[in-house]
Amino acid sequence: MRAVVTKEAGGPEVLTVEEVETPTPRRGQLLIEVVAAGVNRADVLQRQGHYPPPPGESPIIGLEVAGHVAAVGEDVTGWSVGDPCVALLAGGGYAEFVVVDAGQVAPPPDGVDLVEAAGIMEVAATVVSNMDVVGLQPGETLLVHGGTGGIGMFAIQYAKALGCRVATTAGSPEKLALCRELGADIALDYHDDWVAELKEATDGHGADVILDIMGAKYLGSNVRSLARLGRLVIIGMQGGVKGELNINALLTKSATVTATSLRFRPVPEKAAIVARVASQIWPLIASGDIRTAHQTRFPLAEVRAAHEQLTGGSNIGKIVLTF
Template identity: 50%
Template sequence: MKAVVITGPGGPEVLQVKEVEDPELRDDEVLIKVAATALNRADTFQRKGVYPPPKGASEYLGLECSGTVEAVGERVSRWKVGDQVCALLSGGGYAEKVAVPAGQVLPVPQGVSLKDAAGLPEVACTVWSTVFMMSRLSAGETFLVHGGSSGIGTFAIQIAKYQGAKVFATAGSEEKLAFCKKLGADVCINYKTEDFVERVKKETGGKGVDVILDHIGARYLMKNIESLNVDGRLFVIGTMGGAEANIDLRVLLAKRLTVQSAGLRYRSPENKAVIVNQVEKVVWPAIVGGKVKPVVHKSFQFSEAAEAHKLMESSDHIGKILLLP
């Protein structure tokens, strides 16, 4: 099969399409003929050599895909050859075929194209596990997502709104803020021209928001903590603004705050299966009902992987970037 390989740590130019061995299929896995995969920020870090795949995972990039089931392992009963599916991966999406544990496979939601479904598993599982399963965002609460125009952000705005929360979003341009508004964000903040802490305080009568989803990390840590309500929950899923920061524990104590952090990729297959199951039960009906829609900015061919990575690193996109074999 063909796959996009990393010829050595570096910039987008190190990505090249090459012929490689087909993946081996284990008894509890499904072999998917890939129709599309979607870029995630983690792919750019792996390309640079600073985010290795988990032990035993595919060496190729790609944390999600959509496609058609080509074969199933002996212990797989739900999925059949020919099923149209999408899947959460530990790696391997940038290839014509990928083997994935059956518990990480989802049906393509009715009303979504096979291609566009490639951009759903990672964002759906990330947002649902962090914002709802672990941070317990509920109807009537307030929620802030940074990078509202990103793949994670566009999905988080929609599902939080669907679940009955008041949604705050930050973005870096008026075009992106307008898109966040269109998706349902109630308060849109330009982080380049406004202090988001001040705006959050103003909009909440000085209280702060109940839950924050953040991918910036160190640079925003204390600002996020200042922006939280009593019993507020901060969930950090990235370190684009640094990995080390000082924290004033007195603020946490005074407001009974919870600070959590987790990634999806290094979770066990069993843990991922629990998340995927929840997503199918709760999130998929919202997508089928048209309340939450995939947001796809642009699609590239495998041969254009370098261009796709350049676009992601420019942050000039809104929503997901797809790669097609």
């Protein structure tokens, strides 16, 4: 099968398409013939050598795919060869075939074709699971950074569906307008003093919950932006891995800072998240209450260009590789 191989860490130039052995499903697994694979920030980190896969998982990059069941492992029920599906992976997505535990596989949302569906599972699972971790409640204010990325676009709409007030950051008037179109109540230009502007827009309250993709760069600003009993959940490291934490600022607000990685959760946890996404999020997509993100599509052979697009700063929505 064709797959994207990285023999060393580095820039997009280390990504090459080569022939590798097709995997075989073990007990409890499915083999999926991939139609399209989502491209995510975590993929860039893995390419750079900063985010290796969990032990025993495929070294091939890729955390989500859509395709058809190609083979069914022992003790798997409910799936047949040829069934359309989407899957949440710990690795292996940039390939024509991938194996995954059956619990991490779901049918695609009604009315969504497989290429479009390839860019949904990872963002949906990430947002839903993290909002569960921090207990986002109706009426609370959520601040999500990167409002026009895949995570941001989904989080805005999901929080609105929950009955929350949503604030978001983005870097241009066009992107801020898109955030408002998606339902954001407060759209902040991250080139400005967004901490002060958030406080003003919320009458001094701040954010009850912050979903952060930046990491170290925004740590101090995020803590200052939290409301009393606020919760900051860090899911990305685009702004670095080491920051300075003002513990007194947390103490005075009785606030919480946590960080999670969906990739390293145990299989049963990921299976439960996938099931929750399929049962609660797919109907919202089918009804139009949550719109899927705009996609930029690249054929597998142009995987380097896909990574350049993601890191270039101008991308809106999701990037997918097509097979």
